[in-house]
Amino acid sequence: MTTNTTTTNFDVKEQVHSSTLSVASCSTLCTLHESTSFQPSRILTVNAQGIAAFRLPLPSRQMKIVIYNTDGSEAYVSTRDKRWSGDAVLSHPNRGDIIRTEYFFGPNRDPVLHILQAADLPSVTVTGKWTSRAARFEMPGGKCLEWEYAKEKRPDGQKVNLLVLNAIAEKADSQEHIRLAQLVRGSDSRTPGTSRCTAGNGGELQIDEAALQSLGLDEALIAATCLMMLKKEIDRRRMIQMAVIGGAGS
Numbered sequence: 001m002t003t004n005t006t007t008t009n010f011d012v013k014e015q016v017h018s019s020t021l022s023v024a025s026c027s028t029l030c031t032l033h034e035s036t037s038f039q040p041s042r043i044l045t046v047n048a049q050g051i052a053a054f055r056l057p058l059p060s061r062q063m064k065i066v067i068y069n070t071d072g073s074e075a076y077v078s079t080r081d082k083r084w085s086g087d088a089v090l091s092h093p094n095r096g097d098i099i100r101t102e103y104f105f106g107p108n109r110d111p112v113l114h115i116l117q118a119a120d121l122p123s124v125t126v127t128g129k130w131t132s133r134a135a136r137f138e139m140p141g142g143k144c145l146e147w148e149y150a151k152e153k154r155p156d157g158q159k160v161n162l163l164v165l166n167a168i169a170e171k172a173d174s175q176e177h178i179r180l181a182q183l184v185r186g187s188d189s190r191t192p193g194t195s196r197c198t199a200g201n202g203g204e205l206q207i208d209e210a211a212l213q214s215l216g217l218d219e220a221l222i223a224a225t226c227l228m229m230l231k232k233e234i235d236r237r238r239m240i241q242m243a244v245i246g247g248a249g250s
Helices: 009-026 209-215 219-249
Strands: 028-034 043-049 064-069 073-080 090-094 096-102 112-115 123-127 137-138 145-155 159-170 175-184 202-208
Touching: 043 219, 073 219, 090 112, 090 219, 112 219, 123 219, 137 219, 145 202, 159 219, 175 209, 175 219, 202 219, 209 219
Parallel strands: 028 145
Antiparallel strands: 043 064, 043 202, 064 073, 073 090, 090 096, 096 112, 112 123, 123 137, 137 145, 145 159, 159 175, 175 202
């Protein structure tokens, strides 16, 4: 006698939820205290929809991600080549196409950013481990930058999840992290229609312009690498969804 086991939608949701928690527990979240050196003088709104937890593991349908200035005007637009491709071009209303990102789905395939308007900086490779949510890239002159996930403790005691970009300065026996930018996705800043459970959703991108200028960095690079981090979020979510569907089918 053969017994057929039926996997319900509730079972699949529970597996996705537990898998998501497992991945989150494996990722390091450092706790930041209120930074007195970080002075965000430039605020951009990243209108990225991301993907929900309970869906088929398909790429995002959003082909264009618009980044807005505080007055509502367009600051940048990221346009993907095809729905099944992560490659995209970041453009500016006045400067035209600035950065082209080659993005690859899967482990051990690092994204490459091609700087279209800088002969001295043709490309930047972003490195990171598939099991880690942090991503690092090096600039000419030995400058090293890293996006990482962190929790910040606010003066009222509340902890807020952030995606933080740091410049890493090597010292004799330690490393100094200088915060350049951060993506805030709180209840009042995340992309409308998304939630805490959404992967790859946008929010408020806060940039310290003085810190960028001191390192000779272009704001467009910050925007492009931030969007790249959101793509990596979506890919991690899709991998979990694939694993859950594969487990349910077996």
